[in-house]
Amino acid sequence: MNAETKAISPNGPTELKLTKKDFESDQEVRWCPGCGDYAILAQTQRTLPDLNIPKEKYVFVSGIGCSSRFPYYMDTYGFHTIHGRAPAIATGIKITNPDLSVWVITGDGDALSIGGNHFIHLLRRNVDINVILFNNRIYGLTKGQYSPTSEFGKVTKSTPFGSVDHPFNPVSVALGASATFVARTTDRDPAHLQKIIKRASAHKGTALIEVLQNCNIFNDGTWFKYTDKNSKAENVVYLEHGKPLVFGAEQDKGIRLNGFRPEAVSLTNGKYSEKDLLVHDEKDTDATYAFILSHMMDNPNLPIPVGVFRAIDKVCYEDAMAQQIEASKEKFGKPDLQALLEAGDTWDVE
């Protein structure tokens, strides 16, 4: 650890006195007007000063796709890489330089199709990296093919008769890969987005943020049910640790468990009260509960959870590796190149 590194203080004073401007690069942002990406970029630039991490410690790594242009617009270290491979490249950065704050910017196609393998293994290893997954359920950069999160039956350029692929649910996939931090937010809720970015940064281990994001060119309105102010309250339940799952414009509905199945119940008809509802527990080390939450998205009769699904402690890959190196140094002593070259059976020729 570099001695100069300041502790991360999500809500504390920003000793470094950085501002949003410090994180804006001189490059012209080139996304389609109205793209959800702008909001995510702006909220990230707005949040980083609060994290109190020196600017030069940030690295943003991306794959390929509209979202993956993101690093060019950040005045930090940035690496725009290749299709789906950002998690692997970020892993190399983080485990050789654990002092850095490493962020992966990716999309639903990049992370879950071409990079699916790297995505699950990053989460499994629990490398201390933050992943922001922009999910617009479409391939934007290649102009409108269906993605691994697109609905079954989705009509696109490559599926004129409707897609016959079943979609992935990023939160379920992440939990299946033993992710230690999983959260969901939306591009149209700046305050929540900021809050989740801070939580992810504070988490030690891989943190996945799924951002439901709009592509107004190829998949306009795909999440509006959950992001539009008129429909949001009825279709979204905010997760807060230790609090019951209540939703609705009047906070008049809740989620209870019927066996293993979640169901939406009314809190006004006298049958159920808050004490019958699920109480959110992001610290549950058993993933069953988090899975139940993640699959609420697949049930059209339920609101979708937004917030932190899971945040548990587990040793990070790079820490375990560093410990082995230290233990090894203690056991075998200082490196001695000559001794290494001469190891094993040797003989002298006179």
Place this chain on the structure above:
Amino acid sequence: MSKPVESLKEATIRFAGDSGDGMQLVGGEMANTSALIGNDIGVLPDFPAEIRAPAGTLPGVSGYQLHISSFDIHTPGEKYDALVAMNPAALKTNLENLKPNGILIINVGGFKDRNLKLAHYDSNPLEDGSLDKYQLFAVDMNTLTHKALEELGLSAKIVDRCKNFFALGMVFWLYNRTMDHALSLLKSKFSKKPELAEANSRALKAGSVYCEATEQFATSYEVKPAKLPRGKYRNISGNTATALGLIAASQKSGLPLFLGSYPITPASDILHELSKYKHYGVRTFQAEDEIAAICSVIGAAYSGSLAVTSTSGPGLALKGEALGLAISVELPLVVCNVQRAGPSTGMPTKTEQADLMQALYGRNGEAPLPVVAASKPADCFETAYEACRIAIKHMTPVLFLSDGYLANGAEPWPIPKAEDLPEIPVNFAKDPESFEPFLRDEDTLARPWAIPGTPGLEHRIGGIEKEAVTGNVSYDPRNHEYMTRMRAEKIEKIANDIPPTEIEGKKTGDLLLVGWGSTYGAIKTAVEHKQKEGKPVSRIHIIHLNPLPKDLGEILKSFKHVLIPEINAGQLVNVIRAKYMVPAIGFNKVQGLPFFSSEIEQKIDEILESK
């Protein structure tokens, strides 16, 4: 009443048995012991890709060949002086190369009807006279091993497994080798199972005592130590030498070593070896696949490590796209490709040098990178070191080529002095005033290495074309051409560091042999023989395959004929023809086996006689 000892200048011995018989272990131990007493050695492990093919079958045969000598040798030998065959399948697949009147040690216990049938023998060769032209020693190793271990009360299965050491004991006696090293090897190998150490030690001694006591063997042999240059030696395989070369480069550059790799034959031992050296600060990362392996390495290079990935041909194919990224962002890293027979899965345990084209061109777009190739197992050390040096100095990925023959082969290595290894200077960019991500060094054209965490150097890189100097994204057509030419020129400039090519033999003449990679030993031996016969033959060996040495064109044009033997269908020969417009002749073997020097000698004669 000890038996007479005959002195030999050299001997080639082959151990052959079922893949579960432990032939690699005892063959390797014979090689180690011989190296320790000062012989020069060359070895060729030759084993099936299957972990364990059905016992007794022809595809299940595992062989270990070694050449021991009292002079400087360059190959694992051709025809064997002695063959140990543990079963009929081993006999059938190896007998062809036993010299007439050669020593043939056969384990009679392995020659049951069932095994004869599995090896497709119609009659028992021990009985039908077909082995009459050899010095046949038929010994029931199964029974003798059982008798020797009787008192230990071990299971029959365990005792059966010790017969390889009985065979080794026989070969030790035959070539007058001391048992000391083998005994201490057994002790350490089975430190947690002392009963196995004891059992194998007894089998070893029993094999030796048997030869001394029985009437079967009249003579034993000795091969005196070779007159190698003075110094401290160890026996080393190509993969171990590669791993040590990488660690040495890490120590000499002061950069921590990071290896991201995915297991693949025959490269895995580089990963295994480096995993042991955590106390040298070596980080090894076993990735989820080949692509992740090289990508993790790109990340490690970006953040300031000496970053290396190791693989074999099919793995290199998967790494192609990421390698293009590393070329585009101009980061230093080393890719070790231990070639094997292809295409596709090919023959994973058999050698080939058929990835040269893949190394030179196997990427999209204009994507040149330096390629170096090791020539002998021990040379993997220097060549891996050289690959690191080039990568760091010139800010580029470098491809290091080895192959299955070098990787598993072993030879005595004069251990270098760490202090004599050339320093590898590293200059990380630090100064925000003068920093531009793609501002090039005037001499090398290398861009600065600016690692994350350095205040004031925040910048963005990526696979998209970059504007010269600033590194900003650029689609300007002229800039793309300029950057393409700069990247190529940067690689060409590496030739300035390549020492003049050494010509073995006269500087002009009728025939020049050009070799690269593991054909070194066979070509060198062949050319030395022909030169002794007074033939107008010379030889050069190319370590740097891209860029090629500056003096190469001049040298090629000084000879009437140029012959390029390769373990592929003709790859370097095409490069040479295209670049220098000389009518070089290809000589190619694609059998998953190294050249015999006799094959090359024959080809030399053919060319000299016909023209």
